[in-house]
Amino acid sequence: MKISDYLQKENCITDLKASTKQEAIIEIADKLYSCGKVIDKERFIHDVLRREELGSTGIGHKVAIPHSPTEGVGGFVIGFGRSIGGIDFDSIDADKVNLIFLMGTNPGELGLYLRLLAKLSKLLNDENFRRELIAAENADEAVSIFKRYEM
């Protein structure tokens, strides 16, 4: 069970147009929807934004992981967005966010979802991993970085 089993280049945006937290979530959700990973886009976005109301998922080190269990998806989904200029995400370190991972799962698959969230969190603790993702030239390279660090 690896993140790279679920993260394909089609689910990655290496140059987000969004300038706000909400826009970023919508942009990545749009991408996931266009790849057929999301059944009900509005529901998915609504559930993720409602989760953000409990507290920002900007966890510091220029990273945010907006997420939620939702009936808007059939299984586990993950999309990646990179903002070159950074987005204000109300992060705990007040820094702007460059790396955004939008995750969702059908409520019936919570066990897998939690393990993958924990796995992503561990990967993102590695400063070199974050630096390489920020510098990735394209979606192909971003996915390759995941695969390499998960070996």
Next chain:
Amino acid sequence: MAIKHIVLSVAAAPVSLITAKYAIYLAKALQAKITAIYVVNEKVLQELLKSRIFVEVEARDYERDLEEQGGLFLERIKKMAESKGVECSCMLLKGGIHEEVVNKTRELGADILVMGELKELLSRKEVFYDEGERIFRESPCPVVVVKNPAEVEKLYKELI
């Protein structure tokens, strides 16, 4: 050594039904009883809280949902076992998955531990961190790893 007590380790996932069916088949053949164990992975919830991906209220919600899903799943397995005339008790535990399963198996003095198929390991790290792998390695008794779902379904259906 007579095999009289089988511990069945399950996750609340459809694949665990295959594991359960094989445990029921074994128990019937050996006239053994089953203790089915499901662990609410509190350890991962704590990790996610610590890394600030979760907030307190969210972690509590997940814990409650996992508990509910695990309870329903165990109930289903108990009914499946009983429908085949096999005695089955259920335990819903909380903590780290491999620690809880291994400790409870030891505490119960089980003769066999039945678990689902181990996933393919792609790195050396996974040998040390994968929960299934650790249950397999640290179990105090012999372990049966269930494979071949189609064959298991066939065996289970043939059970009276």
